Amino acid sequence: MFNSIRPNSLEELLEIIDNGDYYIFAGGTDLFIRKRQWQGAERKFDKDVVFISHLEELRGIFEDRNYYRLKTCVTQDEVANSTLLPDYLRVPYGLMGNPAIRNTATVGGNIVNAAKVADSLPLFYALDASIVLKNIQVDRVMSIKDFIFGRYKTDRYENEIIYEVIIPKEDFSGFRYKKIGSRKSSILSKLSVFIVYKKAHGKIVDIRVSVGAVNDVPIRSEEGEKEFVKDNDIDKFLLTIREMMEGEDDRRSTKLYREEISLRIIKKFLVEIMEE
Numbered sequence: 001m002f003n004s005i006r007p008n009s010l011e012e013l014l015e016i017i018d019n020g021d022y023y024i025f026a027g028g029t030d031l032f033i034r035k036r037q038w039q040g041a042e043r044k045f046d047k048d049v050v051f052i053s054h055l056e057e058l059r060g061i062f063e064d065r066n067y068y069r070l071k072t073c074v075t076q077d078e079v080a081n082s083t084l085l086p087d088y089l090r091v092p093y094g095l096m097g098n099p100a101i102r103n104t105a106t107v108g109g110n111i112v113n114a115a116k117v118a119d120s121l122p123l124f125y126a127l128d129a130s131i132v133l134k135n136i137q138v139d140r141v142m143s144i145k146d147f148i149f150g151r152y153k154t155d156r157y158e159n160e161i162i163y164e165v166i167i168p169k170e171d172f173s174g175f176r177y178k179k180i181g182s183r184k185s186s187i188l189s190k191l192s193v194f195i196v197y198k199k200a201h202g203k204i205v206d207i208r209v210s211v212g213a214v215n216d217v218p219i220r221s222e223e224g225e226k227e228f229v230k231d232n233d234i235d236k237f238l239l240t241i242r243e244m245m246e247g248e249d250d251r252r253s254t255k256l257y258r259e260e261i262s263l264r265i266i267k268k269f270l271v272e273i274m275e276e
């Protein structure tokens with residue numbers, strides 16, 4: 001048996017997790033899967049649970065001059081349907097899960113769970129996004145790339161929550177996104193490719209390419225991107241990405257399939273972007 005707690009404020013939440021070890025429950029869509037047992041049995045929560053998604057301080061999408069700010073309990077559906085956010089964020093979020101999941105699953109939950117297949121991570125890597133972590137005493141700001149250091153592994157302390165995600169505003173000329181799974185809806189990625197770019201006078205002046213679900217964490221080569229802006233050499237860029245690939249076969253796909261298809265998608269997108 002476990003107890004569940006519903007704090008009345010962010011401050012109360014931070015006090016609770018400072019004084020004990022709890023599962024933080026946002027949308028629960030990952031927790032419920034990870035804690036499942038056999039059919040019909042209760043979820044196997046071996047510590048108490050604290051709910052957070054009702055807290056107003058953790059909800060809402062904001063912008064200021066330089067950043068978009070997503071509070072941690074913003075749902076995937078709220079991102080997908082936001083009138084504030086650019087399409088390069090809205091479109092990938094609209095392809096996650098299914099309508100029921102998107103209504104419950106949160107932005108912060110996808111980051112903290114840090115699954116290999118987490119679809120928001122390639123976006124946040126490419127967009128140089130950061131998070132604000134809070135405990136009862138202090139805030140920490142760190143890049144999402146530094147926060148995640150492996151499959152299901154993050155730099156979060158037990159008395160901390162993600163408070164918000166900060167995404168630098170950029171004047172991108174366009175984006176490309178492709179997620180491959182076995183079905184169209186409600187499916188975890190076999191792989192995904194996300195690209196944002198800026199063009200000026202017909203030339204690419206900034207490009208960010210990230211690949212999800214191949215390695216344990218998204219693949220992105222900032223060095224390779226800088227070289228590509230200078231020489232527009234697609235094959236050289238693909239080689240750089242290929243050398244970073246260290247996936248393995250699993251029940252969703254083979255390593256070979258993931259790697260070959262990601263590279264083909266990147267190539268197709270780069271050709272399109274150069275020609276437009």
Ligand SMILES: Cc1cc2nc3c(=O)[nH]c(=O)nc-3n(C[C@H](O)[C@H](O)[C@H](O)COP(=O)(O)OP(=O)(O)OC[C@H]3O[C@@H](n4cnc5c(N)ncnc54)[C@H](O)[C@@H]3O)c2cc1C
Nearest residue numbers: 026027028029030031097105106109110112118119161162
């Ligand atoms: C049918 C189905 C389809 C899915 N499809 C996709 C998909 O297409 N793409 C995809 O990426 N994922 C998918 N998922 C996984 C899941 O929906 C997402 O990862 C979701 O964003 C998790 O958010 P949540 O709020 O439900 O997290 P929860 O399950 O509540 O939490 C996940 C983890 O994060 C921790 N946590 C949550 N919020 C905070 C916080 N603010 N501070 C500190 N710790 C926190 C929890 O303690 C837990 O460890 C799917 C899941 C299901 C069941």
